[in-house]
Amino acid sequence: MQTIVFPDGAEAPAIGQGTWRMGEDPAERPREVAALRLGLELGLTLIDTAEMYGEGGAEEVVGEAIQGRRERVFLVSKVYPHNASRSGVAAACERSLRRLGCDYLDLYLLHWRGQYPLAETVEAFERLREQGKVRRWGVSNFDLDDMEELDNAACATNQVLYNPEQRGIEFDLLPWCQARRMPVMAYCPLGQGGALLKHPALLEVARRQGATPAQVALAWALHQPGVLAIPKAVEVEHVHLNAGAARLALSAEELAIIDAAFPPPARKRSLAMV
DSSP: OOEEEOTTSOEEESBOEEOTTTTSOGGGHHHHHHHHHHHHHTTOOEEEOOTTGGGGHHHHHHHHHTTTTGGGOEEEEEEOGGGOSHHHHHHHHHHHHHHHTSSOBSEEEEOSOOSSOHHHHHHHHHHHHHTTSBSOEEEESOOHHHHHHHOOTTEEEEEEEOBTTBOGGGTTHHHHHHHTTOOEEEESTTOSTTTGGGOHHHHHHHHHHTSOHHHHHHHHHHTSTTEEEOOOOOSHHHHHHHHHHTTOOOOHHHHHHHHHHSOOOSSOOOOOOO
């Protein structure tokens, strides 16, 4: 499995596991837990979740999945903006840790910007780091002007929407992060609604590679230095395919096919969010 190195030297797999929409249906919980555990066995040891997902339900699913396996997991969660005050961050983190059944997070992110000053949130993050409750912190859904305002070398990552349909970050945000060797976490790397995976360009590259369009989309994201992807999967087959995508290497011709269908940005675009 390819790895991504964070600014402090910590490593994580370039393909992890997302959990958005997990924890919403109790009947799905056994399948969700089993999928996450299978992913861990296959090397997808970064698990990304958030207090927002299922209003804590996804964290409970993750907690069950990693029970007895915590030392093998690079665990990421996110705090709601309305909880991002000095006291609110600490309380939210405690709730997340309780649902996850562990005593620290490898990475804690501000889910998006809200009403509280960044300096106040960062102060709370740093206090958690001093207490050993988080190993590192970062942000999510921050555009370039947000990152420049933050201007903090301790920020470990920026998690943003990124896939062939949504390439706006390539104009300025991604190069800015790459220049600082700050990993970018790509959420929704397979797009939304399934349209991307049915596009003729991805189907053609998949045919050439003997792979699936989803694997092509993941390999496409990973060809950018410092990008890691966090697809969600519940089906056993999809978990195996996600893990196998790390072995794909797209040729220049195959990348050009995708570029022709989804041109890289020629100008600044507003940061896309889901």
